[in-house]
Amino acid sequence: MILxxxxxxxxxxSLSSPLEPGERIVATLExxxxxxxxxxxxxxxxxxRRILGPDAAQSWPLSxxxxxxxxxxxxxxxxxxxxxxxxxxLWRYTLGRNPAALRFEREFNRLKEGLASGSSAEAADxxxxxxxxxxxxxxxxxxxxxxxxxxxxxxxxxxxxxxFLLTLAATAATLVPPYLTMPLMDDVxxxxxxxxxxxWTKVSWLLGGLLGAALLAxxxxxxxxxILALVSERIGADLRTTTYEHLLKLSLxxxxxxxxxxxxxxxxxxxxxxxxxxxxxxxDFATDVLMIAMTAVILFSINPWxxxxxxxxxxxxxxxxxxxxxxxxxxxxxxxxxxAEVTSVLADTIPGIRVVKAxxxxxxxxxxxxxxxxxxLEVNDRxxxxxxxxxxxVGLLTEIGxxxxxxxxxxxxxxxxxxVGVLTAFLAYITRFYVRLDSMSRIVSVTxxxxxxxxxxxxxxxxVSSVPEPAHPVSLPAPQGGIEIRAxxxxxxNRAILRGIDLDIRPGEMVxxxxxxxxxxxxxxxxxxxxxxxxxxxxRVEGVDLRSIAVADWRKHIGLVLQEPFxxxxxxxxxxxxxxxxxxxxxxxxAARAAHAHEFILRQPFGYDSLVGERGQSLSGGExxxxxxxxxxxxxxxxxxxxxATSAVDTETEFEIQRALNNLIRGRTTIAIAHRLxxxxxADRLIVMERGRIVEIGNHDDLMAREGHxxxxxxxxxxxxxxxxxxxxxxxxxxx
Amino acid sequence: MSAAFSLTRTPFGRLVFVGADGTAQEAVVPVxxxxxxxxxxxxxxxSAEGHELVWIERLADLPPAQxxxxxxxxxxxxxxPVIEHILAVDSYATPSTWQIETDRGATQLLLKSEDDIRRxxxxxxxxxxxxxxxxxxxxxxxxxxxxxxxxxxxxL
Ligand SMILES: Nc1ncnc2c1ncn2[C@@H]1O[C@H](COP(=O)(O)OP(=O)(O)OP(=O)(O)O)[C@@H](O)[C@H]1O
Ligand SMILES: [Mg+2]
Numbered sequence: 001m002i003l004x005x006x007x008x009x010x011x012x013x014s015l016s017s018p019l020e021p022g023e024r025i026v027a028t029l030e031x032x033x034x035x036x037x038x039x040x041x042x043x044x045x046x047x048x049r050r051i052l053g054p055d056a057a058q059s060w061p062l063s064x065x066x067x068x069x070x071x072x073x074x075x076x077x078x079x080x081x082x083x084x085x086x087x088x089x090l091w092r093y094t095l096g097r098n099p100a101a102l103r104f105e106r107e108f109n110r111l112k113e114g115l116a117s118g119s120s121a122e123a124a125d126x127x128x129x130x131x132x133x134x135x136x137x138x139x140x141x142x143x144x145x146x147x148x149x150x151x152x153x154x155x156x157x158x159x160x161x162x163x164f165l166l167t168l169a170a171t172a173a174t175l176v177p178p179y180l181t182m183p184l185m186d187d188v189x190x191x192x193x194x195x196x197x198x199x200w201t202k203v204s205w206l207l208g209g210l211l212g213a214a215l216l217a218x219x220x221x222x223x224x225x226x227i228l229a230l231v232s233e234r235i236g237a238d239l240r241t242t243t244y245e246h247l248l249k250l251s252l253x254x255x256x257x258x259x260x261x262x263x264x265x266x267x268x269x270x271x272x273x274x275x276x277x278x279x280x281x282x283x284d285f286a287t288d289v290l291m292i293a294m295t296a297v298i299l300f301s302i303n304p305w306x307x308x309x310x311x312x313x314x315x316x317x318x319x320x321x322x323x324x325x326x327x328x329x330x331x332x333x334x335x336x337x338x339x340a341e342v343t344s345v346l347a348d349t350i351p352g353i354r355v356v357k358a359x360x361x362x363x364x365x366x367x368x369x370x371x372x373x374x375x376x377l378e379v380n381d382r383x384x385x386x387x388x389x390x391x392x393x394v395g396l397l398t399e400i401g402x403x404x405x406x407x408x409x410x411x412x413x414x415x416x417x418x419x420v421g422v423l424t425a426f427l428a429y430i431t432r433f434y435v436r437l438d439s440m441s442r443i444v445s446v447t448x449x450x451x452x453x454x455x456x457x458x459x460x461x462x463x464v465s466s467v468p469e470p471a472h473p474v475s476l477p478a479p480q481g482g483i484e485i486r487a488x489x490x491x492x493x494n495r496a497i498l499r500g501i502d503l504d505i506r507p508g509e510m511v512x513x514x515x516x517x518x519x520x521x522x523x524x525x526x527x528x529x530x531x532x533x534x535x536x537x538x539x540r541v542e543g544v545d546l547r548s549i550a551v552a553d554w555r556k557h558i559g560l561v562l563q564e565p566f567x568x569x570x571x572x573x574x575x576x577x578x579x580x581x582x583x584x585x586x587x588x589x590x591a592a593r594a595a596h597a598h599e600f601i602l603r604q605p606f607g608y609d610s611l612v613g614e615r616g617q618s619l620s621g622g623e624x625x626x627x628x629x630x631x632x633x634x635x636x637x638x639x640x641x642x643x644x645a646t647s648a649v650d651t652e653t654e655f656e657i658q659r660a661l662n663n664l665i666r667g668r669t670t671i672a673i674a675h676r677l678x679x680x681x682x683a684d685r686l687i688v689m690e691r692g693r694i695v696e697i698g699n700h701d702d703l704m705a706r707e708g709h710x711x712x713x714x715x716x717x718x719x720x721x722x723x724x725x726x727x728x729x730x731x732x733x734x735x736x
Numbered sequence: 737m738s739a740a741f742s743l744t745r746t747p748f749g750r751l752v753f754v755g756a757d758g759t760a761q762e763a764v765v766p767v768x769x770x771x772x773x774x775x776x777x778x779x780x781x782x783s784a785e786g787h788e789l790v791w792i793e794r795l796a797d798l799p800p801a802q803x804x805x806x807x808x809x810x811x812x813x814x815x816x817p818v819i820e821h822i823l824a825v826d827s828y829a830t831p832s833t834w835q836i837e838t839d840r841g842a843t844q845l846l847l848k849s850e851d852d853i854r855r856x857x858x859x860x861x862x863x864x865x866x867x868x869x870x871x872x873x874x875x876x877x878x879x880x881x882x883x884x885x886x887x888x889x890x891x892l
Pocket of ligand 1: 256492495497517519522523563
């Protein structure tokens with residue numbers, strides 16, 4: 001252990017209480033909290049003779065101590081020392097020190113048992129992985145996130161380039177008409193007012209030019225919009241499928257921490273928003289920028305001074321945009337979150353509608369939705385206050401800009417430095433120009449929205465599965481079904497759920513896992529399926545660590561029936577064949593027969609072709625369980641895991657399923673979890689778990705003879721069956 | 737499973753099944769396991785209590801007499817009209833009443849929601865659940881007349 005290595009055992013000078021001559025340190029524990037839970041360093045030392053506490057004078061001879069007990073809660077670990085009558089001392093530490101504490105405890109127990117031997121390296125090694133919690137790094141979303149979308153745009157480079165060139169041409173075409181107003185004014189209308197007759201050929205040429213330019217702009221604009229919409233739609237679709245594919249590969253831990261509504265919103269509406277942004281807003285913006293640049297060039301080529309006056313408000317608007325930018329960005333992110341909250345309420349309630357109705361909580365759920373909506377409104381209102389000021393200000397500046405052009409233009413005309421035609425052309429340009437500025441200012445908000453959406457999508461894409469695929473997977477051609485579980489620890493966040501499980505499951509063996517609810521049975525099974533990775537220790541098959549086998553490669557050997565059977569929307573046959581879509585009808589029927597589902601399926605209106613609802617609403621709990629057993633059996637797995645697989649069927653049906661299973665269990669390893677102990681009577685070995693540990697192993701008769709945990713569980717059940725105690729009798733006990 | 741059983745019809749019209757062990761079961765019911773995807777494969781005879789008496793892999797493998805009996809019984813129990821024309825609908829929003837012509841005559845069906853139209857595995861095959869629980873079949877919607885197709889498209 002790192003901590004132990006940092007403190008050389010042969011350095012008594014640094015200890016608070018000096019060692020006696022010949023005393024050897026067995027283990028140390030660096031404490032970082034004191035008894036009042038304030039951060040204060042201290043050190044606990046275990047020697048062959050005594051425990052030395054963090055305070056100078058305190059030490060307890062081993063002969064006087066009976067137990068060293070370790071437990072943790074909410075991220076804080078505690079070691080408790082007691083003799084046979086009372087607690088002697090108590091030490092606290094944060095969970096980063098947990099491995100050292102476990103080692104300390106183990107060494108203590110070893111000394112107490114008189115087995116003092118120095119070699120604890122192996123056990124300690126197994127735990128080095130423990131306590132590692134990974135924090136998700138948070139980076140503020142910036143517009144640069146959008147650039148990462150390039151990865152999805154690259155396949156469409158050619159089309160994008162074509163779109164850009166078309167945009168260039170279309171924009172140029174739209175700039176022709178105002179230019180033509182200049183000769184129209186100067187060479188036709190003004191001379192006419194001064195007495196020259198109208199030159200009709202010239203007029204028809206000019207008007208023809210106007211029409212031609214308009215038609216050209218129309219055609220080019222259509223081609224451009226079509227091509228770019230095509231591309232952006234494809235980018236959006238790629239983004240969506242890539243995100244979904246990645247999401248499916250993430251571990252259960254990720255899904256456990258996320259709300260369905262939020263994920264639905266991300267993959268559904270966020271990708272769509274990015275899509276709209278690319279096809280509509282970004283395109284418009286690019287057109288606008290091009291137009292402004294081209295207009296500026298034209299204006300300067302006509303008259304630099306007037307051009308300068310025209311373009312003057314531009315930097316002011318740019319500055320204004322920049323000012324509002326930051327506020328809007330945080331605002332839009334907030335709106336996204338609130339929006340996810342609104343959908344989350346729906347995604348929570350609709351699947352749980354039975355519970356809602358059963359407890360008559362419709363009004364509460366409606367209130368929850370209303371609250372989420374009100375929150376949405378509040379956030380929007382706050383944002384709109386800034387936002388609503390923005391557009392009118394741009395409008396005002398536009399008007400002022402036009403005013404400036406009029407003033408300066410009239411002055412220049414009076415000085416004879418420009419013609420009326422030039423001023424008309426300028427005014428024609430500038431109105432188009434400022435109209436665009438107004439819509440350009442909208443790019444700020446949509447870019448922010450799209451960037452926020454992109455960030456939320458890349459959050460998913462950047463998330464590395466906590467059950468990583470090995471870089472060089474070991475292939476596992478045909479496992480025999482044996483599983484070695486070595487010193488396995490597992491924690492969720494800072495809560496220890498499994499604490500040191502050691503178990504060898506032999507090929508073809510049936511083991512039953514029993515224990516109180518919450519003792520970690522399902523968790524152990526989840527680790528074997530590698531839904532999560534162990535935080536300490538290892539699980540091996542055929543001598544290979546599970547973590548070095550490709551996940552799918554391993555799971556195809558496992559048939560799993562879950563505590564909560566889930567049926568997909570589809571026919572019964574499709575549900576049974578879920579793990580093996582190319583199964584023949586005969587195979588499906590055989591699996592259903594084995595799971596005792598065949599007869600009730602035949603009673604459905606279309607037999608195996610009957611639809612089952614999203615959550616299998618139309619089937620009973622036991623029927624759903626039997627379909628999921630059939631699903632597990634169909635893939636003919638080497639390892640069969642039944643987590644309360646028959647809890648929802650009556651005893652007689654369970655008996656029948658078991659009889660059927662007996663044939664199927666042969667040749668495969670079976671791990672069965674059941675609260676109803678009679679379910680496990682066929683098990684070769686029963687594993688009794690208690691608060692994350694294995695407390696007893698043996699077959700039914702052994703365990704009964706031992707009169708331990710299993711015996712108590714069994715007696716409690718059989719007593720209940722034989723003579724249910726009257727309710728009144730229980731009450732005083734509970735009340736006391 | 738072999739077809740080592742006998743099947744007869746009582747004067748009351750019930751089917752009587754005598755299995756290999758010689759016990760007779762009255763009022764047995766044939767059911768199709770894959771009623772939609774493979775109607776002629778996998779037919780089970782259920783006892784009146786709903787237990788499986790015999791499993792018939794393929795109807796064609798049975799002796800003709802038994803086969804006719806089973807087919808008669810099946811057709812009596814199965815009612816799945818095939819829609820040939822959709823003549824009119826009263827609204828394109830559900831619930832909507834359709835005037836249809838089926839292989840069993842003209843009728844009307846009430847579509848409660850678009851969800852009641854179920855796509856089957858065959859190309860273009862649809863199963864429409866009527867508001868009264870009757871299922872109507874469309875064998876291939878691409879083979880319908882243009883008007884029917886146009887109406888149908890609005891609901892898909
Ligand atoms: N995702 C999770 N996050 C935090 N704690 C969890 C999580 N999953 C399970 N736990 C906790 O781990 C402990 C063991 O849970 P587990 O599901 O393994 O119990 P179990 O033995 O299967 O119980 P039961 O018999 O009720 O199914 C429980 O105390 C539970 O609260
Ligand atoms: Mg469980």
